[in-house]
Structure formats: structure tokens, C-alpha cells
Amino acid sequence: MTRVLCAGLGLIGIEVVRTALDHPAVDLVAAVDVSPALAGRSLTEVVGKDALGLVVAPSLEAALEETRPDVVLLSTSSRLEAIAPQVLAALDVGAAVVTTCEELSCPWDRPEADAIAEAARRAGRGVLGTGVNPGFVMDLIPALLGLPCTRVDSILVERTVDLRRRRDALRAKAGVGMTVEEFEALAAVNGIGHVGLDCSARLVAFAFGSRDAGWPAVSIEPLVNGDMVCGFRQRVGYPGGDGAPSIELRLEMSMSPVGEADRFVIEGEPSINAVFEGGVFGDSATAALVVNAIPLVLAAPGNLHTVLDIPALRAWKPVVH
Amino acid sequence: MTRVLCAGLGLIGIEVVRTALDHPAVDLVAAVDVSPALAGRSLTEVVGKDALGLVVAPSLEAALEETRPDVVLLSTSSRLEAIAPQVLAALDVGAAVVTTCEELSCPWDRPEADAIAEAARRAGRGVLGTGVNPGFVMDLIPALLGLPCTRVDSILVERTVDLRRRRDALRAKAGVGMTVEEFEALAAVNGIGHVGLDCSARLVAFAFGSRDAGWPAVSIEPLVNGDMVCGFRQRVGYPGGDGAPSIELRLEMSMSPVGEADRFVIEGEPSINAVFEGGVFGDSATAALVVNAIPLVLAAPGNLHTVLDIPALRAWKPVVH
Numbered sequence: 001m002t003r004v005l006c007a008g009l010g011l012i013g014i015e016v017v018r019t020a021l022d023h024p025a026v027d028l029v030a031a032v033d034v035s036p037a038l039a040g041r042s043l044t045e046v047v048g049k050d051a052l053g054l055v056v057a058p059s060l061e062a063a064l065e066e067t068r069p070d071v072v073l074l075s076t077s078s079r080l081e082a083i084a085p086q087v088l089a090a091l092d093v094g095a096a097v098v099t100t101c102e103e104l105s106c107p108w109d110r111p112e113a114d115a116i117a118e119a120a121r122r123a124g125r126g127v128l129g130t131g132v133n134p135g136f137v138m139d140l141i142p143a144l145l146g147l148p149c150t151r152v153d154s155i156l157v158e159r160t161v162d163l164r165r166r167r168d169a170l171r172a173k174a175g176v177g178m179t180v181e182e183f184e185a186l187a188a189v190n191g192i193g194h195v196g197l198d199c200s201a202r203l204v205a206f207a208f209g210s211r212d213a214g215w216p217a218v219s220i221e222p223l224v225n226g227d228m229v230c231g232f233r234q235r236v237g238y239p240g241g242d243g244a245p246s247i248e249l250r251l252e253m254s255m256s257p258v259g260e261a262d263r264f265v266i267e268g269e270p271s272i273n274a275v276f277e278g279g280v281f282g283d284s285a286t287a288a289l290v291v292n293a294i295p296l297v298l299a300a301p302g303n304l305h306t307v308l309d310i311p312a313l314r315a316w317k318p319v320v321h
Numbered sequence: 322m323t324r325v326l327c328a329g330l331g332l333i334g335i336e337v338v339r340t341a342l343d344h345p346a347v348d349l350v351a352a353v354d355v356s357p358a359l360a361g362r363s364l365t366e367v368v369g370k371d372a373l374g375l376v377v378a379p380s381l382e383a384a385l386e387e388t389r390p391d392v393v394l395l396s397t398s399s400r401l402e403a404i405a406p407q408v409l410a411a412l413d414v415g416a417a418v419v420t421t422c423e424e425l426s427c428p429w430d431r432p433e434a435d436a437i438a439e440a441a442r443r444a445g446r447g448v449l450g451t452g453v454n455p456g457f458v459m460d461l462i463p464a465l466l467g468l469p470c471t472r473v474d475s476i477l478v479e480r481t482v483d484l485r486r487r488r489d490a491l492r493a494k495a496g497v498g499m500t501v502e503e504f505e506a507l508a509a510v511n512g513i514g515h516v517g518l519d520c521s522a523r524l525v526a527f528a529f530g531s532r533d534a535g536w537p538a539v540s541i542e543p544l545v546n547g548d549m550v551c552g553f554r555q556r557v558g559y560p561g562g563d564g565a566p567s568i569e570l571r572l573e574m575s576m577s578p579v580g581e582a583d584r585f586v587i588e589g590e591p592s593i594n595a596v597f598e599g600g601v602f603g604d605s606a607t608a609a610l611v612v613n614a615i616p617l618v619l620a621a622p623g624n625l626h627t628v629l630d631i632p633a634l635r636a637w638k639p640v641v642h
């Protein structure tokens with residue numbers, strides 16, 4: 001059994017706990033959330049599933065000291081700045097870390113990442129940022145789809161998400177119900193839309209040979225129904241050239257999308273056209289990717305990894321190494 | 322530059338050489354084929370592409386001794402028994418090995434594999450069997466597609482290949498033009514159809530938790546047009562149960578297929594429906610997968626690996642580690 005601590009009990013964190021509880025090889029030893037509304041409550045009540053009498057702990061550091069887990073599953077923030085101290089605290093007690101923090105999925109050129117990588121090497125423990133996106137649909141999959149090509153000219157990924165099938169919190173993050181002015185004001189301060197599309201693009205660039213591609217600019221536009229925002233369209237990419245393929249990632253989240261799907265077009269030799277019909281449903285997928293990564297991260301060298309660096313290819317029921 | 326020796330100049334081997342010659346990080350130092358029809362000939366003439374004045378060498382051992390390559394790309398046989406001495410010879414001079422040998426893609430429970438793994442550990446060099454199938458479409462891809470699932474009930478993969486688009490040799494291997502009696506006689510001695518479907522099934526079983534699934538039986542039936550065979554349909558799988566998902570792989574190669582495509586259906590939470598429209602074209606894909614594996618195998622520990630064990634996720638233009 002692998003001793004697991006889950007930190008962060010937002011919507012994704014709750015899914016992670018539920019998935020961890022279901023896993024036959026996971027021994028959930030603690031769940032942490034600093035929110036006064038959650039700390040001290042019965043975990044069973046918070047996640048809606050029998051959680052073995054655990055109570056939500058208020059302090060990550062105290063819970064780490066007390067339980068000394070093998071792995072910490074961290075679903076506390078999209079921002080690296082916010083989670084960096086938590087990752088370091090986990091490494092300090094010798095725990096590996098898997099996190100849904102979007103910014104950690106592509107850690108290059110971020111000062112906090114260097115400190116994490118160094119601490120991970122010192123602790124001899126792996127750290128990985130993953131999830132459905134970044135971490136799977138718009139980076140790992142196109143990277144893998146390019147593997148059978150002798151030549152790649154361009155990579156296009158289009159993910160279309162039907163917000164009617166998703167949770168309220170995601171609709172709010174997508175700007176649903178705002179005025180265009182409200183949306184544009186948030187967009188101007190990078191405060192709306194999906195976090196991590198630039199991470200995905202950079203991972204794809206790396207997979208196709210450019211480690212030093214730099215951070216690409218993400219553009220976002222609202223989708224409007226009458227006076228109200230009903231979703232958004234985001235784009236990011238690299239123009240290619242000089243032997244590098246062009247890369248374009250398009251993400252649309254909308255209350256009235258034309259067909260929910262993930263589409264991949266790789267032009268090259270051979271060209272590849274792939275479709276995930278209905279798309280990969282994000283909420284459970286992120287939780288599965290995090291829990292399925294546990295044995296892989298435990299088997300990986302002590303370092304900060306990306307989904308491109310570890311053999312992320314064994315699903316559910318992890319195999320003992 | 323990585324110093325590469327290519328052995329085996331059949332149709333796949335020639336594609337591998339052509340792809341290696343095109344690769345900016347590859348220095349092709351030798352090409353070997355024991356066939357008297359090829360040995361001694363200009364490589365440029367054999368592969369139809371400028372091959373830097375190389376002459377096809379007749380002896381693998383002599384060429385290994387002389388050139389001491391970093392990596393050997395081995396496209397000599399589908400059978401592990403045939404390639405095992407070649408792999409050991411390569412390891413003996415300190416070369417890593419990537420091979421299209423279907424049987425090496427899933428090496429468990431094969432006596433030759435144990436000797437190779439031991440020699441690889443001793444040499445500190447990686448060995449990998451890969452290709453479009455086994456190695457990618459019917460094993461690596463379904464393994465990856467299961468990664469975002471919290472629960473997997475069943476996995477179905479259907480690959481349909483249009484033999485009209487493929488080379489004569491593949492059509493002959495598929496029995497095109499035989500009588501049903503000729504086909505059945507060969508099928509009875511396991512002498513027709515695609516080699517390695519059982520390997521793919523076992524890799525999938527491993528990816529979903531069963532290392533000890535054992536070798537599944539492959540069934541094959543001819544597809545008939547009038548009196549003549551025009552292709553075949555092969556099936557392999559595991560019934561599942563006891564917490565393991567059911568697995569079914571179906572391969573159809575035909576002169577009149579209904580839609581060339583690779584289809585993947587994973588039933589679970591969430592379910593995943595994926596299609597590669599037009600399929601992954603095998604000939605160039607296998608060569609690309611072999612050449613793209615070079616930096617990954619060089620970075621891997623000294624051992625016999627499968628495509629599930631190494632981070633096979635960087636394409637073309639390998640990144641220096």
C-alpha cells in the first residue's frame with residue numbers, strides 16, 4: 001500500500017480524494033484544507049464517500065510531520081507561486097508530489113521551479129504536474145501522435161468543451177453570464193479563461209524539438225449569446241520555421257458548442273488525423289491522471305519532471321516495481 | 322551526433338536507413354545485410370538515397386567491431402530467436418539496440434529475453450522493440466488512453482488496413498491471391514497474418530494491471546473475394562473479470578476494407594472514443610518510431626525495456642539530454 005496525503009479540497013481535490021479512496025493500492029492517511037469551512041470536518045461528509053473516519057486537517061506542515069506519507073497529491077492552486085512552499089514542505093518529509101497545479105506542468109524558466117527541482121533531487125523524490133489539460137489532451141497526446149512521423153510540418157489541436165455538461169465553477173471561470181465588458185476587463189489582466197494553455201504549447205514545442213521556445217502569447221475572445229458571454233475561445237501557438245513545425249492549440253468552452261470533441265491534425269509523413277469523440281471529460285480525468293501517476297512518480301528519479309519525461313503509460317491498478 | 326548502425330535491409334530496414342539518413346542528429350556509420358544479393362553493394366543504390374558512399378557490409382559482428390556504434394537499429398527478423406545473437410553482439414561492443422522484431426516488443430516469458438536483459442544491464446545499455454504495431458497503435462495508444470480513467474471496464478481496438486495502399490510484400494504476407502485452402506494450411510502452423518498481435522494484447526493487459534496475463538490465443542480467418550483470399554481478420558484478447566478489464570484487439574487487412582482507420586473504445590469512467598481517421602500508415606511510421614526512439618533508449622537505464630517503460634514521448638529532432 002502507498003501512503004497518500006491529499007491537500008486541497010476544492011472540486012478537483014475532492015475528485016482526487018474520491019479516486020484515491022477507490023484505489024486498491026492507496027492508503028489515504030490524511031486530507032488537508034486550510035479553509036475554516038472545511039478544516040475539522042468529517043472527510044466522509046466533505047467528499048460524499050466513506051473516508052475511513054478521517055477528519056480534514058487544517059495544516060499541511062503538521063499533517064506531513066504526523067503522517068510522513070509516501071506521496072502528496074496537491075490540488076490547492078493553479079499558481080506555482082502558491083504551491084511552491086507546499087511542494088517543498090512535502091519533499092522535506094521525504095514525500096513525492098503529484099499536483100494539478102497547471103503552472104508546474106511546464107516548469108521551465110520559473111524561479112520557484114529551480115528550487116523545487118533542487119529540493120527534489122536532494123530528497124530523491126519525484127515531483128510532477130499533471131491533469132487533463134495541461135498534462136494530457138493538448139500536450140501529451142499530440143507529443144505521442146508525432147512519434148510515428150518521420151517529418152512533422154504542423155500540429156493543430158482543437159478541444160471543444162460543452163459547459164452545459166460541466167460544473168458551475170467551471171462555467172463561472174469561463175465567464176458565462178458576464179457582460180462582454182466584464183469579460184474583457186478580466187481578460188486584460190489575464191484573469192479569465194483556461195490556465196495553462198501556454199504550458200501545453202510549450203510542452204508540445206519541447207516534444208517536437210524546441211526546449212527554448214519561450215512562453216507564447218495566449219489570445220482569448222468571448223463567445224456571446226445576446227448580451228451575455230456564453231464561453232470563450234483561446235488560442236496559443238508558435239509559427240514554426242527553421243525546421244520547427246508550426247503549433248496551434250485552440251480551446252473553446254461554450255454553452256452551445258458545435259460538437260464536443262478533441263481533434264488532432266498532424267501534417268507530415270505520415271499525416272495523422274485523430275479525434276476523441278465527445279472529448280475527454282475533464283473532472284474525473286484529472287483525478288485519474290493524478291492517482292495513476294503515483295507509481296510512476298515513485299519510480300522516477302528524484303527531480304522535477306514533466307509528463308514528457310516519465311513513462312506515464314500504465315493505467316489504474318499500478319504495477320509493483 | 323549519434324553514431325548509428327543499421328542492420329537488415331528488407332523493406333522496413335530500407336525505410337529505417339532512409340529515415341536515419343534524413344535525421345540531423347544521426348551519423349550513419351554502417352549498414353549491414355547478410356544477403357549475397359545486397360552485401361557489397363552501394364547503400365545509395367540499395368536505399369535510393371544519398372548514403373555518403375557507404376557500402377552494405379556482409380557481417381554484423383565485423384561491422385560492430387569496426388565502427389563501435391552508439392546504437393544499432395535492427396530490422397532483420399520478426400522472431401526473437403533469430404535476432405537474439407545480433408542483439409547480444411551489439412551489446413557486446415557497448416551499443417544500445419532498437420529493433421522492429423515484433424516478438425521483442427513484449428519480451429516476458431521468453432528465454433532469449435532474459436539473456437538479453439542481463440547482457441543489457443551488464444553493458445549499461447537499453448534495448449527496445451518498437452514499431453507501428455506492436456509498439457504504437459494497438460498497445461501504446463490504448464495504454465495511454467486509459468490513463469485518464471478512474472475505472473476501466475473494457476478496451477477495444479480495431480485497426481483496419483487497406484492493402485491496396487500498401488506494398489506487395491505485405492499483401493503476400495496477408496495471403497492475398499491464395500486459395501482458402503492454402504491460407505488455412507498456413508494458418509494452422511501460425512504461418513500467416515500479422516506477427517505480434519499477442520504481444521500487443523499482453524502489453525495492454527500489463528498497462529491495465531496484469532503483468533501475468535499469459536499469452537492469449539490469436540484467431541485468424543481469411544477474407545474471401547470469389548475463390549481468392551483478399552485479406553484476413555485477426556482477433557486476440559482477454560475476457561477480463563476479477564477486477565481486470567476485458568481486452569479485445571481486432572486487426573483487419575484487406576483489399577476492400579470498409580474505411581481505413583484505427584478505432585479505440587475504452588468503456589469506463591470516463592469512457593473514451595478515439596479514431597485515427599485513415600489510420601497510422603505503417604511503413605514510414607515504423608521507421609519513424611525506431612529512429613525517434615534513439616535518444617530515449619540512450620537515456621534509459623541498461624535493461625530490456627518495453628514501450629510502456631520508457632518515456633517514448635518526444636518526437637523527431639531528439640533533444641540532447
